[in-house]
Amino acid sequence: MSTSLFFVIALVEAATIGxxxxxxxxxARRGLLFGVYVGEQTSNGAxxxxxxxxxxxxxxxxxxxxxxxxxALGMVAPKPALIGLFPLVLVAGFVALYLRAYHQAQQFAIxxxxxxxxxxxxxxxxxxALPIAALVAGLIGGVISIVYSAAYFPQLPDRIPTHxxxxxxxxxxxxxxxxxxxxxxxxxxxVGAGLGGIAILTARAKRAVRYSxxxxxxxxxxxxxxxxxxxxxAQLRFRRALTRLLSAVALxxxxxxxxMNIAIVQVGLGRARGLPWPVMALMLxxxxxxxxxxxxxxxxxxxxGSRLERAAAAAPLTNGLADNRYWVLGAFYVNRDDPxxxxxxxxGLGYTLNFGNWKAVVAFAGFLAAILGLAVAAIVFI
Amino acid sequence: MTPLIVIDxxxxxxxxxxxxxxxxxxxxxxxxxxxxxxxxxxxIASDLGVNLNTVARAYRLLDAEGFVxxxxxxxxxxxxxxxxxxxxxxxxxxxxxxxxxxxxRQAGISAAEIRRRVERELPEGARMEGARRKA
Numbered sequence: 464m465s466t467s468l469f470f471v472i473a474l475v476e477a478a479t480i481g482x483x484x485x486x487x488x489x490x491a492r493r494g495l496l497f498g499v500y501v502g503e504q505t506s507n508g509a510x511x512x513x514x515x516x517x518x519x520x521x522x523x524x525x526x527x528x529x530x531x532x533x534x535a536l537g538m539v540a541p542k543p544a545l546i547g548l549f550p551l552v553l554v555a556g557f558v559a560l561y562l563r564a565y566h567q568a569q570q571f572a573i574x575x576x577x578x579x580x581x582x583x584x585x586x587x588x589x590x591x592a593l594p595i596a597a598l599v600a601g602l603i604g605g606v607i608s609i610v611y612s613a614a615y616f617p618q619l620p621d622r623i624p625t626h627x628x629x630x631x632x633x634x635x636x637x638x639x640x641x642x643x644x645x646x647x648x649x650x651x652x653x654v655g656a657g658l659g660g661i662a663i664l665t666a667r668a669k670r671a672v673r674y675s676x677x678x679x680x681x682x683x684x685x686x687x688x689x690x691x692x693x694x695x696x697a698q699l700r701f702r703r704a705l706t707r708l709l710s711a712v713a714l715x716x717x718x719x720x721x722x723m724n725i726a727i728v729q730v731g732l733g734r735a736r737g738l739p740w741p742v743m744a745l746m747l748x749x750x751x752x753x754x755x756x757x758x759x760x761x762x763x764x765x766x767x768g769s770r771l772e773r774a775a776a777a778a779p780l781t782n783g784l785a786d787n788r789y790w791v792l793g794a795f796y797v798n799r800d801d802p803x804x805x806x807x808x809x810x811g812l813g814y815t816l817n818f819g820n821w822k823a824v825v826a827f828a829g830f831l832a833a834i835l836g837l838a839v840a841a842i843v844f845i
Numbered sequence: 846m847t848p849l850i851v852i853d854x855x856x857x858x859x860x861x862x863x864x865x866x867x868x869x870x871x872x873x874x875x876x877x878x879x880x881x882x883x884x885x886x887x888x889i890a891s892d893l894g895v896n897l898n899t900v901a902r903a904y905r906l907l908d909a910e911g912f913v914x915x916x917x918x919x920x921x922x923x924x925x926x927x928x929x930x931x932x933x934x935x936x937x938x939x940x941x942x943x944x945x946x947x948x949x950r951q952a953g954i955s956a957a958e959i960r961r962r963v964e965r966e967l968p969e970g971a972r973m974e975g976a977r978r979k980a
Contacts (some may be wrong), residue, residue, distance in 0.1 A: 575854065581864075581892035583848040583871050585884045585920075669891050674851065691849060783894045801894040802887055 469541035473533045473549060479754045480550050481526040483761070484557050487811055488515050490766040492671075492784070493776040497564035498793015498809045500785045501571035503777050510571065518564045525556035561810065565793045572787050580674045580781045586695060589666040589703040597713035598659030604717035605652025608724040612648040615728050619644060623731040631738035633730055646841055647727055651720035653833045658713035660830075666706040668814045669803035671767055672698055673778040690775035697768030697775075704764055705813060708756040712749060719745040757812055767807045784809060789819075848876035852893055860895055864903035872912055872923055873966075879925035883913060886921075 494503040496511050497518070505511060529552050536545055624633030625643055637643050673694035723742050729735040764771055767784075783789060783806055789798045796806045797819040804823040805814040816823050848871040852863050871877040884892075886900045893900075904921055907913045911934075914924050949959055 578854070579852045579893040579895075581850045581852075581889045582884060583850050583868055583877060585882050585888075586847055669894075674849065692847065695847070782892055786894075789894070798894050800896045800899075801891065802897050803891040803894070 466537060466541045469537045469546070470534065472546050473530065473537060476546070476549050477526060477530045477533075477553075479758070480553050481522075481530075483754070483758060483812070484553065485519065485522055485526075486758075486761055488518065490761045490769060490812055491810060492765070492767050492769040492772075492780060492807075494780045494785065495809050496568040496571065497561060498790065499565060499568040499572045500780065500787050500790075500809075501568060502573050503779060505571050511568075514564055514567045517567075518560055521560040521563070522557065525560065526553065529553060529556065561794075562792070568793075573785075575786065575788060578674065578781055579783075580672060580691065582695075587699060589699070589706045591663060591666055593710040594659060594662035594666050594706055594713075597662050597710040597717070598656060600714055601652070601655025601657070601659040601717045604655050604721040605648070608648035608651040608721050609645065611725055612644050612728055615732065616641070616644055619728070619731045620733070624727065627727075627738050629743070631740060631743050633737060642840055644728075644731075646837060647720070647724045650837050651717065651724055653830070653837065655713060655717035655720060657830045657833070658709065658716055660826075662706055662709040662713055664804045665702065665709055665814055668702060668805035669783060669801070669807065669817070670695070670698060670702075671780060671782045671784040671807045673772065673775050674781050675778050690778035693775040694768070694772045694778070697764070697771035699768070700771060701760070701764040701766075701768035704760050708752075708760060712753050712756075715745065715749050715752065719749060761812050766812050791818075850889065850893070852895070860893070861899050861902040861906065864889070864893075864900060865906045868903070868907055869910075869912055877923050879923050881923045882919070883921040883923065 488497075494500055494506050496506050496514065501511065529549065533545060533549050533552075619639055621639050622636045623639050623643060624635070625637040626633065626635035628634045673690050675690045719742060722745070723738060726735060726738045726742055730737060762770075769776070779785060783796065783798065783801065783803075789796055789801075790809060791797055793809050794815070796815060796817050798817060799819040801817055801819060803817045804820060804826070806817055807813075808815050816827050818824060848867075850864055850867045852860055856863075858866075868877065868883070877883075883889075883904070886897055886904065890897045890900045904913065904915060908915045908921075911924055911927055913921050915921050946959070950956070
């Protein structure tokens, strides 16, 4: 890898991943401070600002030092492994600084919340058409890949390409085995269908809205609250946008991986010299769409629609997000009674599991085990 | 505008009873009308962060009281008032009514005030009031 390309990739990584981390406090819903519900007034106060400023300083320092180290190492040896390691270094610093800020925010934690809110009439939810299409495409693309690889297995030579460079040309070969031939096909099935499934669960994730404090007092006659309406609309738009982004990424990943799997077999058979450039461009496009889309949703909508619900931001949060009893380290939601699979993250962008729902834990663990198993198999067999 | 169900964790009233009471109140106030579809059990349970059985119990109670009908495929729908009162149900309701009246009197609410409120809230009462105003 050339030094200049290495520097460009390192800078893009720092700008996108570091940039996203730096923006997290700006995306957060009012009332939450580094994973702790401190109430809408406190989260806007001087103490909260001091914690946030300290976190910003730490994060910027970590980013600058990390990037300088990356650049220095890159000057000596611009290895692709360093490109892979850099995001992990950024994440490690992010986690450490988050935990410090979380513990500082704990002193303002509100022990329990007064209320939870639901709607007595069916209200709009994001459409399931696109996420279901993504799931079905993932299943079909996976089956096509598996059948295609299995069908050409006997015709493939004894040595097959197992790794490809950025140009698309193969740069590593390995002895033919069932694992080396089938691994990409099985990965297509697991990743394509898995991402489609996550998009469906996101579309039906737990709603976290605001309610006017007067709604609690007049609980005997259900209130009609404008703050709740504003918050519900904002939250719905956020969830819809994230569902669409996830579905689009899932569909493109299925397309790219199915295409790539067919191309790998073609290269193995000697019918092509390397992966076609559109596949490589598509892979790059997926990364750009994923990161760019996340940034856009964060800046346009904010986490959970926080940037759209400003008119209602003084009203308290409810529905699980506000209840500190159910959050471990402000990042893990554990509520055994709650049937939700996914709930809104308290800090960051997107959704997290309800670790109190065993079905959600089994589904997630299964998906993770399949990905990790395939990754380990790839390292062991290839 | 969407009627809300607000659960207060600080009171002794069970959650299923709070849900049922507020749906009844929404029907009584007209915020929910006959034919309206209530959210699926899973949606309310997810919104509130409570067990599925808690919401199902509230729906079963409302179904038994005739406020809603649980339909296998369609979901839970608000029911129009029954055309003819069932004898057993009527007896039970009159008994509840007597107890409620006694509780209201005990709480210091005057008979005149109870009468005024009942006249205002019953559709027939509203018509009587209107006729009196015209006269």
